Structures are given as structure tokens and as C-alpha cells.
Amino acid sequence: MSRLHVFDLDGTLIQGSAAAVEISRQLGLESEIGALERAFAAGELSPPQFAERAVALWAELTEAQVAAAFEGAPWLDGIREVWARIRARGERCAVISLSPGFFVERLLDWGADAAHGSLWPSVPFREPLDPAGILDASAKVRIADELCAAYGLSRSDLVAYGDSMSDAKLFAAVPVSVSVAINADHHVRDIASHAYTGRDLREAYELVVDRG
Structure with a gap:
């Protein structure tokens, strides 16, 4: 089978974490992403709305930071x-x-x-x-x-x-x-x-x- x-x-x-949280940690934006995560969990943000706000939040994101977030995730x-x-x-x-x-x-x-x-x-x-x-x-x-x-x-x-x-x-x-x-x-x-x-x-x- x-x-x-x-x-x-x-x-x-x-x-106990998420990709968005680990990426935001690399940018020093833990509190900001935490607010978005809570709003999403409460149904106040749709998936596209969450993504739109995260894109704005991560305006300076680099490939090196994505790699570090991935490697350091729990x-x-x-x-x-x-x-x-x-x-x-x-x-x-x-x-x-x-x-x-x-x-x-x-x-x-x-x-x-x-x-x-x-x-x-x-x-x-x-x-x-x-x-x-x-x-x-x-x-x-x-x-x-x-x-x-x-x-x-x-x-x-x-x-x-x-x-x-x-x-x-x-x-x-x-x-x-x-x-x-x-x-x-x-x-x-x-x-x-x-x-x-x-x-x-x-x-x-x-x-x-x-x-x-």
C-alpha cells in the first residue's frame, strides 16, 4: 500500500513557533509579528491580509536572514x-x-x-x-x-x-x-x-x- x-x-x-515569527526575529520585529499572529488567530485578518501586512513589515528582508530563520527555527x-x-x-x-x-x-x-x-x-x-x-x-x-x-x-x-x-x-x-x-x-x-x-x-x- x-x-x-x-x-x-x-x-x-x-x-511553538512559525515561519513568520522566525523571520521577524531576524529583523527584530517579534512584537509586531506577534500582534499580526494574534489578529490572524482571532479571525480579524484573512490569510491575504496577514500576508500584505507582513510584506510591509519585512521590507528590508534578505535571503541571508531567511536562511538564518530557517536554520534557527525550533x-x-x-x-x-x-x-x-x-x-x-x-x-x-x-x-x-x-x-x-x-x-x-x-x-x-x-x-x-x-x-x-x-x-x-x-x-x-x-x-x-x-x-x-x-x-x-x-x-x-x-x-x-x-x-x-x-x-x-x-x-x-x-x-x-x-x-x-x-x-x-x-x-x-x-x-x-x-x-x-x-x-x-x-x-x-x-x-x-x-x-x-x-x-x-x-x-x-x-x-x-x-x-x-
Whole structure:
């Protein structure tokens, strides 16, 4: 049996933080991004509105700062090992995140078969943000379906890993799901097939390997 394992980024692979937070830390803008994150979580900002404000906030962002944010993020232990195990079994692994694609796509070097994030201007920003390129929760389901089609799979072959409301639609659409977080949002915790609390993806993966 082949399966596609789909991973969220913020709060899941990155524990207790998010790509936007780690990028903002490089710029000394933790309090500013914190205010945007709280407004987004409260439903006061849509994904495109959040992205538009973040682009303005990161006007001086450089590739070196993006690289430093990626390298310094609080990643779960065992990510590369889990993805290697998945691929060794003839299965696939992908990351789908609302975060900027220029951050998410760096995970291809860690062994992900696919990595999809929101479409932002290239760094340093010289072009305007196109709101149509910013992903939302529904987009996660659409992209997962597209990947299934590309790999000759169906939704019945999907395993989803996530932590928050942005993962709820995907969790509801797949047969197997794992809430992965120190404090998973009730939107996913209440509907997940399995729950993992910890900092090692190898342990979360053990909940689903050779199981439904």
C-alpha cells in the first residue's frame, strides 16, 4: 500500500513557533509579528491580509536572514529520518503550509517529495504581493488532491499531520490524521485519529506506521 503523508509547518514541524515569527526575529520585529499572529488567530485578518501586512513589515528582508530563520527555527527532532523512512517504504511525503513558499520550499532539501507554500514575491521584495497566491485552509485540501492525482493515489491514501484550525478541513477530508503539537488546537485535536504531544516526529510517525 502506498500513502501520501502531508505535514503542516507552523506549530507542527516547527514547534511553538512559525515561519513568520522566525523571520521577524531576524529583523527584530517579534512584537509586531506577534500582534499580526494574534489578529490572524482571532479571525480579524484573512490569510491575504496577514500576508500584505507582513510584506510591509519585512521590507528590508534578505535571503541571508531567511536562511538564518530557517536554520534557527525550533524544528521537531527526527524530520529527515521520518521522511527517509516514508520514502524507503515507497510512500510519499509533502509539506503544505500557508507560510511563504520561499521558506517552505527549503524543506525539499530535507527529503520532502513536495513542498507548497503561499506565493510571495521573491526576496528581497521588489514586486507587489498577489493576494490570489496566498493559501488558505481549503487550499490545503485542493493541493493534497492534486498531489494524490500526480502520484496515482486517492484521499483514502492520505495521512495528515497538523496542529491548528488551518488543518481542520484537511483532517476532515482524510481517513488518518495526527495532531502534533505541545498544545494542539481543539479544531484538530477533537477530530484527529491520533494525538501526539512531544518534540520528536519519529514518535508521532510511529502512531500511524503499519496502522490505520
